[in-house]
Amino acid sequence: MNSYEFLKQFADIENHLYLLDPAFDKKQGFSNFLKNLKANNLVSSEMLQSLSVLWQTRNKIVASASEESVEEIVSEKLKIVKQNLNI
Amino acid sequence: MSINNPFDRASIPPQQEEVLSPDELRERLRDPSYLPTHEDFSLAFKSEKLYPPEWHDFCFNEENPIFEFLNEEHLRAFGDYLSQRAEELGASEDSPITILEVGAGNGRLTYFLQQKLEAKLPGKVKVIATDSGEWGLKNFFPVETIGHKEALEKYKPKIVVFSWMPYGADFTKDFRAAECVDEYILIGETDAGCCGHEWLTWGYSWFFDDDKLGGKIVPPYIADGFERKELEDVSTHQICRTDLPGLCCHSKTTSFKRKK
Numbered sequence: 001m002n003s004y005e006f007l008k009q010f011a012d013i014e015n016h017l018y019l020l021d022p023a024f025d026k027k028q029g030f031s032n033f034l035k036n037l038k039a040n041n042l043v044s045s046e047m048l049q050s051l052s053v054l055w056q057t058r059n060k061i062v063a064s065a066s067e068e069s070v071e072e073i074v075s076e077k078l079k080i081v082k083q084n085l086n087i
Numbered sequence: 088m089s090i091n092n093p094f095d096r097a098s099i100p101p102q103q104e105e106v107l108s109p110d111e112l113r114e115r116l117r118d119p120s121y122l123p124t125h126e127d128f129s130l131a132f133k134s135e136k137l138y139p140p141e142w143h144d145f146c147f148n149e150e151n152p153i154f155e156f157l158n159e160e161h162l163r164a165f166g167d168y169l170s171q172r173a174e175e176l177g178a179s180e181d182s183p184i185t186i187l188e189v190g191a192g193n194g195r196l197t198y199f200l201q202q203k204l205e206a207k208l209p210g211k212v213k214v215i216a217t218d219s220g221e222w223g224l225k226n227f228f229p230v231e232t233i234g235h236k237e238a239l240e241k242y243k244p245k246i247v248v249f250s251w252m253p254y255g256a257d258f259t260k261d262f263r264a265a266e267c268v269d270e271y272i273l274i275g276e277t278d279a280g281c282c283g284h285e286w287l288t289w290g291y292s293w294f295f296d297d298d299k300l301g302g303k304i305v306p307p308y309i310a311d312g313f314e315r316k317e318l319e320d321v322s323t324h325q326i327c328r329t330d331l332p333g334l335c336c337h338s339k340t341t342s343f344k345r346k347k
Contacts, residue, residue, distance in 0.1 A: 003147065008138040011331055015137060027322075027336045031279030035293065052293070059281035062329050063254035065152045065222055 001070040001078075003061045009078055010058050013051075016087050017043075030055065050081050109133065113145060119227035122199055124159045128326060138331050146328035150225060153328055154251040155274055155338060157195055160324035165340060166203025168321055169212070169246070173204070176245050176269060178211040187244035189235040189258060191216035194228030196250055196274075215242055236261055243267040250274035257287035259343065263311040270344045272318075276329070277339050290315070313343045 014030055020042050024033055034051060037043050043051070054077060061068045070078075107115065112131040116123050123131075132142045146153040169186065178184040186204075188197045197216035204212040218224070220232040233241070235258055247262050252273060262271040275282030278291035285291045290306020308315060318340045327338035 004138075004140060004143045007143065007329075011138045011334060015334060026334070027339075029276065029278055029280055029337065031285075031291070031293070034279075055279070059254050059279075062276075063251070063281040065224070066149050067147060 001075040003064075003068050003070065006061060006070045006075070006078065007058065009082065010054060012087050013054070013078075013081060013085065016085055017051075047081065047084065050077050053077055054081065109141075113141065116145070117148075117151070119151070119193060119195055122157060122159050122162065125324070125326070128156065128158065137334075142331075151193065152224075154192075155196075156326040156328070156330075157199060158324065158326060161321065161326075162199045162203055164321045164324050165318075166200060166207060168318055168340075169200065170204055170207040172246065172270065173208055173212045178208060180210040183211050183213050184246070185242050185244040186212060186214045186246045186248060187238055187242050188214065188216045188248045188250070189218075189238060190249050190252060191218045191230050192222070192224045192250075194218075194226055194230040196248070197230075198228040200248075215244075239265045239268070245269045247271040248274070252283040252288065254281045255284055257284040259283070259288050259308065260311075263308065263313060263343075263345075268345070270342055273341045273343070274325075275327070275338050277317075277341055280337065281329075308343050312346050314346055316342045316344065318342055 017037070018024065018026060018033065021033075021036060021040070024036055026033070034048065034055065037051075038048055053074065057070060057074050061070070107130075109131050112127060115121055116127065116131055132139055132145070134141070146156075173184050173186075176184050186200070188200075191197055194216040197214045201212075201214040204214065215238075216228065216230040217233050217235070217238040218230050219234050231238070239247070239261065243265075244267060247265075247268055247270075249258060249271070250273075252258060252275060259271060259273075262268050273283065273288070278289045279285040279293060283289060285293070287307055290308055292304075321340040322336070322338075325336075325338045325340065329337040
């Protein structure tokens with residue numbers, strides 16, 4: 001999976017997750033949103049763990065000056081998260 | 088949708104004398120000396136898709152990667168803030184203050200900031216672009232190749248600016264340790280985003296519940312006598328590579344000011 005495909009699919013997840021708590025101010029950022037999901041038990045701990053891994057991968061890609069390829073194990077996690085969220 | 092999301096403004100009629108197609112406009116946006124407006128951005132990347140491929144290709148260009156999409160509105164607001172701070176710090180023509188940009192990359196931010204500040208406070212502020220050169224980025228404007236510690240020692244800046252500090256790295260300890268530095272300003276994603284180190288830079292931790300800790304664990308910037316404040320009037324104009332239609336506001340401008 002290339003970085004465009006990963007970021008496109010991650011954007012779907014990010015957009016979808018914000019719907020779980022529409023009152024959350026997106027300006028606080030997605031990392032604070034994840035913390036908010038954790039504090040309010042809005043998703044399972046397994047899902048949080050997967051989201052954390054995907055978020056770190058997304059950060060590495062976004063912070064890079066060059067194209068990054070995504071490891072197979074992370075691509076698989078992305079697929080499972082999307083399935084579990086019915087995206 | 089928020090009025091501050093520039094992706095929402097695609098319906099604004101073009102104000103330019105010359106009407107360009109989106110392809111032509113994107114080509115113009117590749118000119119480093121051209122400072123685009125939000126309107127240019129909206130017209131160039133208008134799309135129904137959540138993550139337009141044109142936007143990805145534009146930002147992830149290997150020769151000239153775009154992290155922060157510098158724009159007229161952001162630079163004007165940032166220039167206003169810095170000119171106000173420069174006056175508070177006693178800037179004068181006889182004794183101009185120095186603003187040091189670290190990690191300046193191709194030098195565009197310093198170039199446009201100097202223009203804005205020169206227009207507001209002629210001769211009172213000097214902005215200097217520096218970069219370690221480790222990323223091998225192409226310079227379009229003057230950038231001195233020098234490490235950040237040497238640059239702090241050489242220029243003794245009152246204010247330091249760092250746009251998109253590398254993920255997982257932290258330079259802020261050195262900014263705070265420099266006695267000359269009254270304030271440092273970080274541009275980019277905050278907390279556990281893709282800029283800097285979540286704890287060392289931002290004092291953020293996924294594991295700590297701030298309310299339950301009751302202040303027992305103190306973020307490094309607080310321990311070093313600095314206070315953090317988001318510059319909302321500046322941040323509201325930012326556009327960065329992770330901003331998408333409906334998912335704006337990833338990048339912010341955050342001040343860390345030394346407490347008196």
